Amino acid sequence: MKADKTMRIKAGDVVLVAVLLLCCAALFLAPHLKKQPGGLTAQLIVDGEVRETVVLSSLDGEVTRTVNGCTVVFSPNDARFESADCPDGLCVKQGRLKAAGDTAVCLPNRVVVTLIADGESTDGGKVDAVAY
């Protein structure tokens, strides 16, 4: 029997994709996690616990932390993995984290660096400046 046809897309496919696209839209439109300390703040999370919170905008220069084989550098405007002894080095490749929500992860060493509620950019619940 010749079944030379390409299988057609069926109803279920369309429904599935439609539902997924809707989820996508919802996720993109929903406001970000709301947390608002003043100023750009970085969190160093090691083994699932917040090891340290660094208010980046109050730094004078760079601050370096070494945990679990990863070297993390916090500077007034960004945070980044400087080096790590993990096999893939993906964490370092992430580059500099600059805006709230930006996250870099070293999975093998279980180290996460994330920026939370930025006091200096607009997006969702964040602000451009803080009056005090």
Added chain:
Amino acid sequence: MKKKKQPITTAMLARLGILGALALVLSFLETVLLPDLPLLPPGTKLGLSNVVTMLTCSLFGAVPALYITALKVLFALITRGMTAAMMSGAGGVLATLGMILLLRTGQRVFSYFGVGVLCAVLHNAGQLFCACLLTGSVYLLHYGKYLLLFAIFTGSLTGLMLNVVMPRLRQAEGNSQFAICNSQSRDER
């Protein structure tokens, strides 16, 4: 879609070996050809290797598909370490289970397109949750929306590929030049 329960014959092993190798090559290729996609965590892949798993599942059944998945995990373990293995496992197993479900029960409603999309989405979801568990950080979920969108896209591609290929494979089943499918029937004779 025919699925015959079959014992693991030598021929089957050989087939799985080839298919497994194909999956690994595809996996490797996509890291080389498309490194560091923007907006996505590094290490995110198109998920081309899922084509192989879907093909296996469809032609040979759930168990062989799971073998392919296991092979991918093992390979990740050997070459990239425990973390990579766990990630591959989480994503792969979830995707394969979903694929099995859909191919067994949803034939009327879904074509490979839907399976491809679901597979890709589940794969990425599995990996994301695994990453969250490994690092204990909920902040990674921030990537979720980008991964979802990306998965829909890549899943569509792989699914469409199979929509085109599978019917023609079935057709070729009748053709003796197609050893892969034919040899089963030969074994059983």
Added chain:
Amino acid sequence: MLKRKGLALFLAAVLLLLCGAGCKKNDKTYAVDENNAFAMGTFVSMKLYSDNGTKHSDAVLQMIYTLEDTISWRKENSPVAALNRTGRCTDAVVAEIISQCAPISKATGGRFDLTVGAVSTLWDFDNGGHRPLKKELQAALELVDYTALRTKGDTVTCADGQQLDLGAVGKGLACDLAIDYLKATDVKGAVLSVGGSIGVFGSRDETGDPWRVGIRDPFNESGQFGVITLKEGFVSTSGDYEKYFEQDGKRYFHILDATTGLPAKSGLKSVTVVCDNGMLSDALSTACFLLGEEASHPLLERYNAAAVFVDAEGNISIFGDIDFARTDES
């Protein structure tokens, strides 16, 4: 054939959606010139947005340093220091400040008074602070009287021994000068913070979105309790948490009532004023803090300003036309 077309269409739609999602994240922003420094005894930070990335932040900082050299009583050679020493000085900026603030002093019945310097030096908040003795306070209060300030052209005179302290308006004024300067350049948008006094204009990118200015939570220093949204203008906050000390179990903060020489007793924790003039927003925030909420209304109306009040119980009230939104607990 039809199916192929449908497929192509579908794919195109998915791709378009992807592009759309991608675009959302890649709004064309202008180049940003960011700078932070310490000036006027406080932290100054700014973000200047322009098409071509020319840097104006250094020029702005320079302006602020120059302003400080003019209006700070702490700078030996400043006109204000000269006035405090000799009872006389000649400077256009200082004269302007005094004439602009005179009506506000009058409206607060003298509670807001730029000659409060004699009293504030006694309290010495900058060096830890201590409560002055009653006698000291009485003596110093004799020297506090804004009506004795006279301006004739650019020349300012005051009564013997009076001490001018422009701390209540300096930061807002710095914002004024900076924003005026920037508006004349190719800068498309700017957000400037001089020790918490904010000045904004323009936009960060082509969307023309307004700016969002958070207000520090007086009950929780690392948090904000709300956000003001505005396209252009100045925001100043006076709070009881900026400079304070505790002595004998009591808490004393730096917003002094010039009629009593003591910290304000209006029951407020923080007042934020939005106005189209920086110096006024700064002066008004202090004045309203001293007056209390109800009594502030006429003053705010007069200057077409709006305000957000927070009282000791944490109640928030708003006066005037202002786009303010509470934010969730942090």
